[in-house]
Amino acid sequence: MRKIGKTVIFDKPPKIIGHAGVAGKKEGEGPLAKDFDMIFEDTTMGQQSYELAESAMLHDAIIRSLSNAGVAPSSVDFVLSGDLLNQCMGSAFALKDLEIPSIGLFGACSTMALSLSTGAMLVNGGASCVVCATSSHFCSSERQFRFPLEYGGQRPPTAQWTVTGAGSSVVSNEGRGTEIKAVQIGTITDLGITDANNMGAAMAPAAARTISSFLNDTGSSPEDYNLILTGDLGYTGSQLLYELLEKEHNIKLKGFHKDCGTLIFDLKKQDVNSGGSGCGCSASVLCSHILKQMDKGILKKVLFVATGALMSPTSSKQGNSIPGIAHAVLLER
CATH class of the missing domain: 3.40.47.40 (Stage V sporulation protein AD)
Known part of the structure; x- marks a missing residue:
């Protein structure tokens, strides 16, 4: 290591x-x-x-x-x-x-x-x-x-x-399966978002920070991956992520990215607003849909970046901002 x-x-x-x-x-x-x-x-x-x-x-x-x-x-x-x-x-x-x-x-x-x-x-x-x-x-x-x-x-x-x-x-450490090649523990990022009904905006800056940092550390670009998968930014957060990466880091992510929150639901038919969220969002999508595709060889290299809003009911009631964090896991088959 x-x-x-x-x-x-x-x-x-x-x-x-x-x-x-x-x-x-x-x-x-x-x-x-x-x-x-x-x-x-x-x-x-x-x-x-x-x-x-x-x-x-x-x-x-x-x-x-x-x-x-x-x-x-x-x-x-x-x-x-x-x-x-x-x-x-x-x-x-x-x-x-x-x-x-x-x-x-x-x-x-x-x-x-x-x-x-x-x-x-x-x-x-x-x-x-x-x-x-x-x-x-x-x-x-x-x-x-x-x-x-x-x-x-x-x-x-x-x-x-x-x-x-x-x-x-x-x-x-033994057996066959998708390999975890690298990981990055995220850094807490807080741009002052206080709206608990806009988690995508609170978490997108953390996702942009971790993705840009990981790409820089590994000398890679979005084109090097079959998929860069975020956890639950939803539609709103994903659009903000594209904007942040392009304006602040000159990284064009659109076309190489999907979000578990927009994959798990049909946003047009299921009345879920901006998409899915929660720990179970990225967990259920990754551990079923994505890893099964990697087992079949459909996907060979995935950068999984799950995002979190580090808030509590107390912090929200006190009017505090919502810090975000994003951790990265490089999966290869």
């Missing part, structure tokens, strides 16, 4: 030997339905609360990824997971019966890239196998960050729809 600028390069790249992405009913009605490992029509998952439903969904994704990798929970050194709920309780209840040493992470919607980055460094440092996972649920997130579901508040065009979904990847 060596570091160039802010980017960590792996001389012996860890491999994703198993993965699974699961989703809720609305997500299952979108363009990626055929790629999800499971679609849950009942998004309560038979649980007494939406928070426990999210935990059940995350638990399911982890078990499916382990099964796909042919790895027993007892063979896993660490599980790295987090979510959007207070004290990451969604992950805690999902993991408590697995008997695996647990590392809780909070990166907001960037958590899938954060867990993969941290997990890859752990494997490169001597761990043999780790699980990297995260989740979100529309109803649990709305209750915590916005309004009670019964309120029925109107959404502006810049607002996004929190994905009900989860994703999990098994990262190992």
